[in-house]
Amino acid sequence: MKPERWLLCAASLCLLNTPAVSSVPVPTILAQAQGEEQTSIDVYRTVSPAVVTISTGRGSGSGTIVSPEGLVLTNDHVIRSARGGVVSVSTTTGKRYTGQVIATDRPNDLALVRLNTSDRFPSVKLSNPASIQVGQRVFAIGSPFGLSGTLTTGILSRVGRNGDLQTDAALNPGNSGGPLLNSRGELIGVNKAILSPGGGGNTGIGFATSATVARNFIQQNRNRTAPPITTAQSPSVPSTRGLGVTVDTGTLVVLGVQPGSPAANIGIRPGDRIIAINGRRLRGVQDLQTFLARRPASAILTVGRNRRLADVRVNF
Incomplete structure (x- = not known):
């Protein structure tokens, strides 16, 4: 009997002296994990409305709105292929704006884009x-x-x-x-x-x-003004018969609208995308130019705006 009691006591001692697997209580670990998760959620909710997608027609990248007036910070290599420094900028809500590159810093791969709008935007603060x-x-x-x-x-x-x-x-x-x-x-x-x-x-x-x-970089260049957007017509399309827009050659996003033009008269504005003419989808700017060269009297344009499509009649 005595040996048996000794074995039981020894087992009890071993059990009592077994080191704990973790000195941190499980509730504390869970609370830390939940805190980290909430931080991620808070950062995303706060910042994502001020993060934009920038398109040049030959590629795309990202940018950050750093002032309520629509000053966007991005990379030089993102906007380098933009014709005339004009880019298309989309917010997370799908709203599109035309932007003009106002400054670049190639050694540090930075660029500033000013949005051509009077809208106010959420912006991101720079860290100390x-x-x-x-x-x-x-x-x-x-x-x-x-x-x-x-x-x-x-x-x-x-x-x-x-x-x-x-x-x-x-x-x-x-x-x-x-x-x-x-x-x-x-x-x-x-x-x-x-x-x-x-x-x-x-x-x-x-x-x-x-x-x-x-x-x-921002402090040195934020007060620069963007040069005016110029409108252009294809040389083969007379101005009196042209649509009166400048478009991104890759995406057919409208970059500029000539005042008093047919496009302006039907409410086309920068950021809109021309999808089709008379129900026929456009594959590129050449399709648009070819159609206008026929000197049509009118046409039905399918236009995309804020993820919605609309058919509008334009008279030339």
Whole structure:
């Protein structure tokens, strides 16, 4: 009997002295996870309305509205192919605006775009440089592969000697020009590149121009005025028979409308997209020019605006 009692006591002692698996209570762990999740939700809700998609007709990227008047910060390489510095800018609600590039900084891959509108916009605040710390949690919002309003998260992995920020937050083509944010929803960097040996895709190393550089760039150029948008007609289309618009050659998004033109008379405005003429879908600007060259008396245009389509009659 005694040996049996000893074994039981020994087992009890072993059980009592077994170290705990974790010294952090489960409720505390859950609360921390829920707190991190809520931070992600709050950052996205606050910032995403101020993140836009920028199209030049030959490519697209992202941008961040940094002033209520419609000043957009993006990459130089995003807007470099824009004809005349004119771009199409879409918000997360689908509303489109015409923008004019007013300044570029190629060494730091930055550009400023001013939206041609009197509308007021939600904007993002730039972070204080002292608050940019390796190890902090970061968030990227943009339009990878054209998927606007996409959120990814990670940490700030490194600050380069030139001030560039390195992150493991997933960045892909289309994220360029979008914001890298801290947990307060402040912009700490402008996403611009990924390390992709052999073009094999994202390796978990992305780069952004620091908010410190971006702040100086904005302050130096924010008061520049955009040159007026010029309207153009195809040389083969007489102005009296032309539609009176400038369009993006790739997307057929209207960039400018000539006052008093047929397009202006029916309410066409910058940001609209010409989809079809007389029910026939347009494949490109050449189709539009070919139709107008026939000197039609009238036509039915299918126009897209704010994700809605409408058929409108235009008389030339």
